[in-house]
Amino acid sequence: MRIKELHIRNIASIEKGDIDFENGLRDAISGEVAPLFLISGDTGAGKTVLLDCIAMALYKKTPRLDGVTNVTRNEYVNTEGETLRVASIEQYTRLGISERDECYSEVVFEGNDGSTYRARLSLGMQRGRKQLKHRPAKWTVKKDGDDWTAGTTEVAHVIQRAVGLTFEQFGRMAMLAQGQFASFLIGGKAEREAILEQLTNTERFSLYGVAIKSLFDKANAAYKQTQAEYDTEKTHILEPKEKEALRERRAQLASEQKELDTRIRLNEERVALVDTIEKSREASKAAQEELARLDAIVNGESYKADWAFIHTWDSTTAQRQTLVQLREAREKRENALRKEPAYRETFDRLSADLAQREADIRSLSDEIERSRRWFEERKEWEPIYGKSGEIIQKICQYENYAKEIETLAEQITAETARTAEWKAAVAEATEAARQAYRAVSSKQEEIDALSQKRTEMDPVRINRELDSANKRHTRLEQLWQTLSGIEEDTAEVARLDEAIQQQEQELSTLHTTRIQAEAARQSARERDEKANNLLHTMRTSLEEYLVVLRKRLIAEKADTCPLCGQPIERISLDKDFEVALTPLEKEKKATGAALAHANAVYEEASRKENTASGILRTQKEARTKQDHKIALARAKALDTARELGLDTERPLPPQASAALDSTGEIIARLKARQKEAEDLQTRVNRLLEEKKPLETHKNAAERNKAEADKRLAANEQRILQFRAQKEKDERTSADLVAEISSIVGRSLPGWEKDTTGTKETISQGANEYANHQKELDTATLRLEKAQAATRTIRNTRDKILQSHADWNAPISPEIYACEDINEAWTHLFAKVDATMRTIHECAQKITDSVSALNAYYATSGMTEAALETLIARENELAEARRRVNDIQAHRTSRRDAIADARKRIEEASLKLGIADERETPDLQLLREEKAALSQARDQLLSQIASIDGKLEEDRRNEERFRQIAARLEATRKNYDKWDRLNKRFGGTRFRTLVQSYILRPLLNNANIYLARITDRYKLTCSEENEQLSILVLDRYNKDQVRSATVLSGGERFMISLALSLALSSLNRPDMNVDILFIDEGFGTLDEKSLDSVMSTLERLQEIAGQNGRRVGVISHREELDERIPVQIRVVKKGEGRSRVEFSGIALPSQAPHA
Incomplete structure (x- = not known):
């Protein structure tokens, strides 16, 4: 991007x-x-x-x-x-x-x-x-x-x-905001994790960790829930014997049900047959009575009159329809003839409108011809009016260029006047820069002389020799401490040997005491068990005997117990024989107390023996460790002595003491030479401080010179630019004059002398031309539409005159007011045509109907008046027809009912096995028998349903148990899987692991930039960096590692900048922004650090592949x-x-x- x-x-x-x-x-x-x-x-x-x-x-x-x-x-x-x-x-x-x-x-x-x-x-x-x-x-x-x-x-x-x-990616790739990395350097783990998550897109690993923890929690909950279901469901399953007993009982009940079902079925069949016989007898008697009533109605005068009316109506259907059609045709023809005058009036008005429209067309044609003659007169202006907007725009450009040329000429004059002033400033700045350079060079010579003297002392070699002497002195001190420790450890071994011997004697005595206590405990246990068994036997025997005896007395309805003389209902077993058991209980209590005492003595003896054994074991282990420690110390002392050049065949302590004294003297001499070199460096540093204001003055002079050179160059450049622009504008202006003249020169010669008037003339003429053109186009379109409409209307009028030639007469032009004249003509034509067809059709239908009716009257003797009377009674026909049909239907139905009843009685008697109706069984007795059998069957079905419910519930319980067992195994495996993943990656573990791997290459990349800013610090981190800490290695202090929290604000800024640049340079090509904006705290840097930072930024494109990127x-x-x-x-x-x-x-x- x-x-x-x-x-x-x-x-x-x-x-x-x-x-x-x-x-x-x-x-x-x-x-x-x-x-x-x-x-x-x-x-x-x-x-x-x-x-x-x-x-x-x-x-x-x-x-x-x-x-x-x-x-x-x-x-x-x-x-x-x-x-x-x-x-x-x-x-x-x-x-x-x-x-x-x-x-x-x-x-x-x-x-x-x-x-x-x-x-x-x-x-x-x-x-x-x-x-x-x-x-x-x-x-x-x-x-x-x-x-x-x-x-x-x-x-x-x-x-x-x-x-x-994304927004977050763009923010860290293109914009390094204030303080973004300071909190990362000195914040806690949570703050560093949050920043790294944003900067390195590791938030998805946080989501993975949360998801893994959530899935583990779900798996754990599912496993516990399934285990609880498994334990609960297991208790709901019946035992095999209980299920077998239920199945046997169900089979017995099913057999009894089958027998009852057979008896009920036979009873229901007899009840149904007897019920059928009785109902059929009643139905037959009622049908015979109804049939006699209907026969009387059929023989009456009313029925006969209805039948004659229906017969006459049915035989004159065709004639009645013809008579109705004749009346309708006559009426329809009269209605059509009455509409003709209104149609003629509408035709005349529409014809007058047509004449008016033809007159309007002639007038509009004359107007169009006048407009065309106007355009012909102004034909030479057409090219100008067609491009009026473009021409006016070019004239405006010509005016603008003329003004700009005048302005540029003034600017050139002003800049040329300033050139001498800038040249004098350049000469003055050059001389000041030369003097400042000589002062700095003189001070540098003094610094170089002292630096040369310090170099000849070779402070690096002094520091190396001093470091070597310090290391030898430290090792000698460590050797002396090791030798002293060996003497102390040898004395400790002798003391341990004496303590071990005493502890072994004490352990032998405690072992004997424990054996004796164990024998006494065993004897007490045997006596206690014997007393307990005797008491239990007596107590059980008495209780069982008395319970049996009491049940027998109650069964024999005795009033008084023969053993104690009390009433049977007040016998109490616990109190009656308590005295008989008291001696045994006292003996059991004594043996129990003796056993408890024996146990306490044994446990105390065992405790003391175990304690003594543990002390002895500890002492022996300490003795072994001490021997091992002495051996290692001696081996280490010999190795150190050989490395230090001591004679291992002779006693080491005197040699170590002498070597320590010798090394101390060497260290004192080297420190004196080191002090001398440091004094020289102090003088050099003082001279450097004196040089700083001189360099500042020199840099200021050089900047003044550069600024003066830049201003002079800018002045010259502006003059060149203004001249080039003026020449360009003059060429463009000349081209515009030529182009405009080629278009308007013939019609408007000398247009450039009055550009405002020229623009006004062209604009007004173009507007007038456009208005006339618009009027012509509108009139032409109106003429075409009017001619098309007139042709359509003329065709429709001619079609109407084909059937009404007498309507064609001269008429005066007049407008006919309507929404759509074509629709009016079409509607009139449709109505006139439909009316003519109706008249012709009705005349033909009248002729045919009259002929057919006259022929019928001649052959049947029926008159038109009689036929009209019959038609007038049409509303009585339906009722008469209904009365006749109902009576006939009822008679047929009653005959069929009598026959069906007799047939049902015969079939039922045959199934019952009776020949005489008087032998029919009693229906009430049969129904009572059926009720008793149904009640018995319902009880059996209830018992069977109860057993089936228990078996079905058990089957469902077993099926659920198998399913839960399978789910339990699946949830256990799922729980084990997510438990392993959660322990490794759950929560924030996954994100921390990934971020710890990302941090080290990020720090390596940041060190490339940090080395260009300062050679003192290097970023690093620990191997197991769970806290995501960033450490700083200080090269000026023997590569010691320390936290970034102790750095100053300027030091933290330099490190933050290096981290920022490192991160922004890790982008993929498709995730790059060509500009890096840095909004950090440059105010915390001293002049030297600021110089290093700026040098790094100026050479950013050369470092770590930052090609083409700007800052x-x-x-x-x-x-x-x-x-x-x-x-x-x-x-x-x-x-x-x-x-x-x-x-x-x-x-x-x-x-x-x-």
Whole structure:
């Protein structure tokens, strides 16, 4: 991704800013794109706002807002009464703007696909009911020449695909924010883990760890739950014997049910047959009575009259239909004839409208011919009017170029006057720089002389020899301590031997005591068991005997117990024979106490023996360890003595003492020489301090000279640029004059003398020409439509006259008011045509009907009046027909009912085996028998259902038990699997493991940058780095390792910068941003450290493959103004407003051409 341009309008404090990162930030001397540029300005001017604007245009959020916590409930109310969230992007709207002011941030960038994109976030104010309020943010993006895309989801998708980075990735790849790594260096483990998670995309490993822990918890819960179900379900399964007994009982009940079902079925059959006989007898008697009543009705006069009416009606169906059709045809023809006059009137009015339309067409044709003659008269102006807008635009360009040429001439004159002033300033700065250089060189010669003397002393060799002597002295001291320790350990061995002998004697005595106590305990146990057995036997025998005896007395209905004389119901077994058992219980109590005492004596003897044995074992182990320790110490002492050059055949303590004294003298001499070298270095350092102000003066003089050279070069460059631009504008102006004259020269000669009048003449003429053209087009279209409509109407009128020729008569033109004249003619034609067809059809139908009816009257003797009377009684026909049909149907139904009843009685009697109806069984007795049998069967079915329910429940329980057992095995295996994974990777373990592997290569990469900044420090970490700690190796203090928390602010900044650059250089090609913005604390650095940091940034492209990458530094330190010539300055204008200016950049004509 390449950031090309940034455009800002009223965002935060910046009122307006347009930055061309691609072509605008070029060095004024070389004209090349500056690899390093500075973003400077006073505190609060809005330097960091530039980074916020880039972020908000690309991601609709900024690093500052992204760090706000408790976003949902963190709000405030502004002075206008509007409630805003602390994390809302609308806060970036500049205070004090109106609803008409623009407010947006727009970034132009080249995506990974090579296309150019524009991402814009628009803010602003809008007018509410009573006051101004913030307008909701609008986020849009467009690609090359495509339309703008809106919608948060759609815009985010387009930008993510083009940039290839999320907001967090972009923040750490392109923007190194203030203090981002300071907390990482000195924070706790949790803080480092959170930062590393954001910087290295290891949050997914956190999610993996949480997921593994969650799955383990679920597996554990499932395993415990299934185990509980398994234990519970196991108790619900019946024993095999219980199930077998239930099955046998069910088989017995099923056999009894089958027998009852047979008896019930036979009873139900007899009940049904007897019931059928009785019901059939009643039905036969009722049918015979109803049949006699219906026969009497059939022989009456009313029935006969109905039958004659129906017969006559059915025989005249065709004649009645013909008579009805004749009446309808006559009436329909009369109605059609009555409509003809109205149709004639409508025809005449429509014909008058047609005559009027034809007259209008002739008038419109004359108007079109006049317009065409007007255009013919102005034919020579047509090319000018056709391009009027383009011609007027070119005349305006000609006027603008004339003004610009005049302005450039004035600028050239002003810049030429300043050239002598800049040349004098260059000469003065050159002389000052030469004098400052001589002063610095003189001081450097003194420093070099002292440094040479110190070098001849070879302090490195002195330090090496002193270090070697110190190491020998330390080893000699260690040898002396080892020899002293051997003497002490030998004395300790002798003491242990004496203590072991005494302990062995004491252990033998305690062992004998324990054997005696064990024998006494065994004897007491045997006596106690014998007494206990006797008491238990007596107690059990008495209880069992008395229980049996009492049951027998109760069974024989005795009143008094023969043993104690008490009533049977008041016998108490526990109290009656308590006296008989008392001697045995006392004996059992005594033996129990004796056994407890014997156990206590034995346990005490065993404890003392075990304690003595443990002490002896400990003493022997200590003796063995002491021997081993002495052997190792002697071997170590001999090895050390040989390494130190001592004679191992002679006693070592005297030799070690003498060597210590000799080494001490050597160390004293070397320290004296070291002190001398350090004094020389102190003098050199003092001279270096004296040299610093001289170098500062020299650097200032060189910068003044460079600035004067740069200003002179810029002055000359501006003169060249203005001249080149003036020549270019003059050529362009001449081309415009020639081009415009070729078009308007014939019609408007001398147009350039009055360009304003020329533009007005062309504009007015073009407008008039366009208006006439529009009127002509409108009239032509109206004529074509009118002619087409008239042709259609004329055709319809001719069709109507074909059937009504007498309607064609002269008529005066007149408009006919209607919505659609064609629809009116079509509707009239349809009605006239339909009416004529109706008249012809009705005449033919009248003739045919009259002929058919006359023939019927002649043959049947029926008159038209009789037929009319019959038709008039049509409403009586249905009722008469219903009465006749109902009577006949009822007679047939009653005869069939009598026959069916007799048949059912015969069939039932045959099945019952009776020949005489008087032998029919009693129906009530049969029903009582059926009720008793059904009750018995229901009881059997209830018992069978109960047994089936128990067996079915047991079957389901067994099936559930098998399923639960299978699930238990599966959940146990799943639990074991997730238990192993959770112990290795659950919770934060996975993320910490991954981050510990990422940290070391990151530190190695950071050390490449850190070595360019300072040679003192190197970053490292421990092998087992569970705390993710970063340690600092200090080369100036014998490579000692220490924590970053003790470093100064400047040292921490240098290390933080190295870490930042290391991380940003690890990007893939598709995850790169061409500019790295650094917004760190340069204010914590001293001048020397700042110089090292700036040198590293200037050579960033040469380090670790940072080819083609540029760096933007955000700072207000004045030293950076001198080191970084290309600058973007954010300048305060007052009232909370700032503007963006540029310094040290090349003018457009200075850019090198490809």
